[in-house]
Amino acid sequence: MIKIISEGNCAERAAKIIDDIRKAVSTEFVLALGATEISDLDNISAAGADAASRRLTPQLDAEALLGDGTASGATLPSSPAGVTSPVVLTRAALSKIVHTLQIVDCGTFAAPALAPVSSSLAPTALEGKQNQVAPRYISLGGRPARLFTQTESLDLTLVEMLFNRGLAMGQEERSQKTLTALAECVPGGTTTALGVLKLLGVEADNLLSSSIQGTRASGKALLVKEALDNLGQRLKINRTDLVANCLRRPLLAVAYAGDPMQAFACGFVIGRLLAAGKEAASADSLNDTPQPIILAGGSQMLAVYALVRAMATADGAQGKKLTALLERHLIVITTKWVAFDPFADTKKLAELIDAPYVAACPDFSSSGHAGLRAYEEGHVKEGVGAGAAMALALLMGTEESALVDSIDRFYEQMTMTTAYPCR
Numbered sequence: 001m002i003k004i005i006s007e008g009n010c011a012e013r014a015a016k017i018i019d020d021i022r023k024a025v026s027t028e029f030v031l032a033l034g035a036t037e038i039s040d041l042d043n044i045s046a047a048g049a050d051a052a053s054r055r056l057t058p059q060l061d062a063e064a065l066l067g068d069g070t071a072s073g074a075t076l077p078s079s080p081a082g083v084t085s086p087v088v089l090t091r092a093a094l095s096k097i098v099h100t101l102q103i104v105d106c107g108t109f110a111a112p113a114l115a116p117v118s119s120s121l122a123p124t125a126l127e128g129k130q131n132q133v134a135p136r137y138i139s140l141g142g143r144p145a146r147l148f149t150q151t152e153s154l155d156l157t158l159v160e161m162l163f164n165r166g167l168a169m170g171q172e173e174r175s176q177k178t179l180t181a182l183a184e185c186v187p188g189g190t191t192t193a194l195g196v197l198k199l200l201g202v203e204a205d206n207l208l209s210s211s212i213q214g215t216r217a218s219g220k221a222l223l224v225k226e227a228l229d230n231l232g233q234r235l236k237i238n239r240t241d242l243v244a245n246c247l248r249r250p251l252l253a254v255a256y257a258g259d260p261m262q263a264f265a266c267g268f269v270i271g272r273l274l275a276a277g278k279e280a281a282s283a284d285s286l287n288d289t290p291q292p293i294i295l296a297g298g299s300q301m302l303a304v305y306a307l308v309r310a311m312a313t314a315d316g317a318q319g320k321k322l323t324a325l326l327e328r329h330l331i332v333i334t335t336k337w338v339a340f341d342p343f344a345d346t347k348k349l350a351e352l353i354d355a356p357y358v359a360a361c362p363d364f365s366s367s368g369h370a371g372l373r374a375y376e377e378g379h380v381k382e383g384v385g386a387g388a389a390m391a392l393a394l395l396m397g398t399e400e401s402a403l404v405d406s407i408d409r410f411y412e413q414m415t416m417t418t419a420y421p422c423r
Contacts, residue, residue: 001400002391005339005347005357014356017292017331021395024291025177027099030268031065031384032184033058034261035108035144036153039188043219053077054187055109061087061185061384062103062112066135069414071113076414083379084371084415086386090183092410093389096398100178101135104169106162107142107260140165142260148195149227154263156255162263163251170271179291180272181333181392183385184300186261191220193303195257198224199246200310202352208299209337209344209381224257231256250310265304266311269293273308273325293330296388298338298346298381305332306353327354335387336361337375360390362404369411 004014035058038044040051057077063070064087070076077085094101105111114137142162145153174180186192190208197204205221232242246253254263272293295301308330312322332355338346339359350357364372375381393403 001361002394003336003339003359003361005359006350006355010350010354010356013327014331014358017329017356018358018395020292021179021294021392023177024179024396025098026175026179027094027097027392028102028174028178028180029094029099029296029385029389030102030104030180030182031062032104032106032182032261032265032268033062033108033112034106034142034184034186034189034259034264036186036188036192036259037144037147038149038191040147041188041223044191045187045189050080057085057187058105058108058185059110059112061085062105062114062137064088064414065091065101065103065384066114079380081374081379082371083374084411086380086383088411088414089386089407090384090389091414092407093386093393093403095406095410096393096403097396103135103137104264105137105139105142106264107140107144109144111139112137138169140260140264142264145192145259148192148257149223149230152231152256153192153195153258154255154260156252158260159251159255159258159263162260163267166264166267166269167271168267170268170273171275172271174275177291179294181294181296181385181388182265182268182301183296183388184261184265185384186259186300189259189261189300191223192257192259192262193300194220194224195227196253196262196303197306197349198228199243199253199257200250200306201243201247202306202349204349204352207345207349207352208302209341209346227257247310248314250307250314253307253310261300262304262307265295266307269295269304269308269330270311270322273322273329276329277321277325294388294392295330295332296385297332297383298334298387299344299349301332301334302346302349302353302355302357305330305355309353331356331358333358333360333388333391335359335375335382335390337378337381338387341378341381343378358391360387360394362390362400362407364404364407367404367408367411369408369415371415372407372411
């Protein structure tokens with residue numbers, strides 16, 4: 001089941017974009033990898049059992065998305081509670097739809113063991129309906145974000161480079177009736193998301209959903225407050241002026257408190273929106289309406305949405321056109337475990353930034369795997385675009401029971417565990 005979380009105008013926009021999704025023939029699925037030293041801190045992220053393993057999560061998730069496991073044979077990333085990465089959900093859901101796959105390393109501690117290419121390769125015969133062309137892996141030459149409690153996250157020149165690379169990639173030609181889904185894998189990314197949101201003037205304390213089961217983001221809010229207080233002291237500027245500067249130049253927010261994925265994602269989405277505008281101008285009929293752009297994730301992708309909107313607002317007259325495109329084509333899709341997290345309020349966050357917000361609502365309570373049933377208890381919740389991938393499978397004709405069965409099978413295959421009846 002798919003549920004529109006937004007209300008009012010945003011709900012209407014979401015419904016229109018969902019209609020466009022149903023008309024799509026194929027999906028361009030892009031996974032943007034990133035990293036931050038924030039992930040080394042305790043109680044920040046469940047995207048890995050400990051600090052060392054969290055540094056490897058983007059690498060292993062990317063490798064697992066392309067095969068039955070990791071290139072090295074290492075086990076899939078798991079939370080401190082032992083719940084396996086949502087890459088399994090994404091992999092299973094994508095097997096139900098026609099798609100192409102692109103992995104973009106924006107700056108990680110350990111690169112995936114994948115061969116970099118600069119253009120699409122010949123067709124490949126992967127499982128399911130999937131790839132019309134072989135997957136692409138691109139390294140942008142970025143670096144992990146620094147611990148922004150002590151210094152700025154990233155050099156502004158690097159942020160601008162990642163943004164411009166994303167902008168160029170976003171404007172690359174794509175097939176007609178192909179939609180774009182942009183996912184992320186950034187352990188610690190909810191904390192950098194909060195930092196960027198606050199620098200853009202969005203009071204998001206306690207609104208973001210944590211990957212750690214049963215916790216509020218209050219600890220992250222205190223950490224971010226301390227970090228931004230320290231930033232103001234270093235720059236000799238008060239918070240009001242700091243926010244004003246970031247609203248004039250939104251990429252400053254990423255440089256101060258963000259991560260490399262955000263910089264690339266912002267540029268990529270703007271590039272795709274500009275391409276959508278050109279396609280709309282040359283469309284011969286309503287059937288040629290450009291396909292939507294999905295931000296595949298929860299809290300982190302709501303921050304990217306806010307960043308894209310801030311870039312449009314800061315761009316004057318040209319930005320008005322970009323805002324119109326954003327409101328017509330861009331949507332955030334996550335899982336029900338994020339959207340209805342009792343320890344967060346991402347619905348309120350989506351309202352604050354005027355984002356159409358949708359959730360995939362599968363039921364894992366009868367799964368034969370305890371690791372999947374754990375999602376119903378609030379563990380992990382989202383990642384690697386799991387919510388959007390499941391939503392796409394459902395919207396493109398897969399029955400929910402068939403999707404859950406597929407996820408069960410992929411879980412067994414990718415974790416080498418046997419299913420047992422739910423008791």
